[in-house]
Amino acid sequence: MSTRRDFLQNAGLLTGGSVLASALGNESFAYFKNSVMPSDRVNIGVIGLNGMGWANAATAMRLPGVVIAALCDIDTTVIDGRIAELKSKNIDTSKIAIYSDYRKLLENKDVDVVIIGTPDHWHALQMIHACQAGKDIYVEKPVGNSIVECNAMVAAQEKYGRAVQAGQWQRSQQHFGDAVNFVHTGKLGTIRNVKVWCYSQSSPMQPKADAPIPAGVDYKTWLGPAQLRPYNRNRFHYSFRWFWDYAGGLMTDWGVHLLDYALLGMKETAPNTISAVGGKYADPRAASETPDMLNVLYGFDKFSVSWEQTMGITNGNYGRDHGVAFQGDNGTLVLNREGWEVIEESRSANKIIVPLKRSVDNGVEKHWINFLEVVKSRDFSKLHCSIQEGAKVATICQMGNIAHRSGKQLQWDHAKKQFTDAAVNAKYLSAVYHNGYSIPKI
Numbered sequence: 001m002s003t004r005r006d007f008l009q010n011a012g013l014l015t016g017g018s019v020l021a022s023a024l025g026n027e028s029f030a031y032f033k034n035s036v037m038p039s040d041r042v043n044i045g046v047i048g049l050n051g052m053g054w055a056n057a058a059t060a061m062r063l064p065g066v067v068i069a070a071l072c073d074i075d076t077t078v079i080d081g082r083i084a085e086l087k088s089k090n091i092d093t094s095k096i097a098i099y100s101d102y103r104k105l106l107e108n109k110d111v112d113v114v115i116i117g118t119p120d121h122w123h124a125l126q127m128i129h130a131c132q133a134g135k136d137i138y139v140e141k142p143v144g145n146s147i148v149e150c151n152a153m154v155a156a157q158e159k160y161g162r163a164v165q166a167g168q169w170q171r172s173q174q175h176f177g178d179a180v181n182f183v184h185t186g187k188l189g190t191i192r193n194v195k196v197w198c199y200s201q202s203s204p205m206q207p208k209a210d211a212p213i214p215a216g217v218d219y220k221t222w223l224g225p226a227q228l229r230p231y232n233r234n235r236f237h238y239s240f241r242w243f244w245d246y247a248g249g250l251m252t253d254w255g256v257h258l259l260d261y262a263l264l265g266m267k268e269t270a271p272n273t274i275s276a277v278g279g280k281y282a283d284p285r286a287a288s289e290t291p292d293m294l295n296v297l298y299g300f301d302k303f304s305v306s307w308e309q310t311m312g313i314t315n316g317n318y319g320r321d322h323g324v325a326f327q328g329d330n331g332t333l334v335l336n337r338e339g340w341e342v343i344e345e346s347r348s349a350n351k352i353i354v355p356l357k358r359s360v361d362n363g364v365e366k367h368w369i370n371f372l373e374v375v376k377s378r379d380f381s382k383l384h385c386s387i388q389e390g391a392k393v394a395t396i397c398q399m400g401n402i403a404h405r406s407g408k409q410l411q412w413d414h415a416k417k418q419f420t421d422a423a424v425n426a427k428y429l430s431a432v433y434h435n436g437y438s439i440p441k442i
Contacts, residue, residue: 276404290401
């Protein structure tokens with residue numbers, strides 16, 4: 001007898017082109033013409049239809065038994081564009097429910113799983129409300145826009161018992177796992193420092209004048225718990241990530257992916273000390289608030305982790321624009337999305353060289369296969385990136401930004417899960433909520 005958990009048994013056999021390319025309009029976009037029984041299907045609602053929100057929807061639609069049941073966005077132009085895109089692929093959209101208010105989507109009893117692909121400042125509220133509504137959730141990274149939000153999201157998952165996968169899809173790529181396993185063999189010798197970096201080609205934004213709200217945009221809802229401001233294109237859609245009201249810049253955008261692997265490699269969860277230096281060095285007049293250059297040093301008991309970011313320059317460490325480097329006595333393992341290799345330490349008697357081992361799989365697709373398997377099995381221990389893991393690294397990234405913004409070297413109290421500096425805790429531990437919004441008490 002078929003059950004709702006059976007349909008993914010063969011999902012691991014699926015192959016295909018780039019899901020991200022598909023989601024961005026590539027003609028390889030494919031909708032799985034599933035023939036499973038209705039009781040075997042998973043109905044998905046998507047909140048936030050730009051960027052990774054839509055890439056995740058495209059990924060989900062490639063898998064057997066998945067049906068897009070509902071779409072939600074505060075921009076009717078975006079919704080109309082996605083419906084037109086689906087129709088152009090001969091997908092029947094007549095039964096897809098359309099919403100501008102995510103709370104109405106959560107009331108839809110036909111929706112089993114929710115994708116949260118909204119700006120960072122909305123993640124916590126929407127994930128907690130989805131847990132309360134009995135939905136399973138795939139939430140984009142960074143999971144929270146403050147340390148308090150991260151803690152509340154974990155508490156909500158544990159109270160309501162929902163499957164929650166953080167969108168850190170590198171956790172599902174084979175070569176990332178292989179690299180960490182090599183670090184754990186000890187062959188690199190004593191690791192004293194882990195270098196983590198992101199050199200982005202994005203140039204600092206030039207200021208733009210405030211403007212009328214575009215037709216079809218519910219801008220007040222987009223702002224949500226953030227303070228009211230006039231509409232400005234620099235603060236909307238993709239570029240929201242360069243403003244503290246909504247996100248945390250490159251640190252939270254890329255740092256959650258890369259610092260995650262520094263922690264995994266070193267089997268650590270949180271540092272003892274955090275210090276930072278940075279600013280808007282490329283162009284002090286830029287419209288963005290987050291720094292274009294930032295160096296953060298995390299101190300652990302027997303090693304350090306350094307984060308290095310620069311915008312407008314792509315010539316990063318080891319000739320790579322992003323990566324993680326585990327520097328050991330016998331050699332340095334360098335890892336990024338392209339693959340990993342080990343560069344020997346010339347003075348070491350233990351010669352270890354590992355030629356570049358390239359990435360060979362699709363992390364986003366594998367991440368979704370894993371998530372849907374857990375949705376069926378209810379074995380949350382098998383999630384590749386649970387909300388607990390996503391919150392852990394999002395907290396690390398918040399620490400770096402807080403050290404920069406406070407201008408202080410900070411000490412972390414592991415037992416209390418806060419800084420030892422009460423003034424810093426009061427100012428930065430929680431995001432300030434406006435317009436009547438607040439984090440629900442869990």
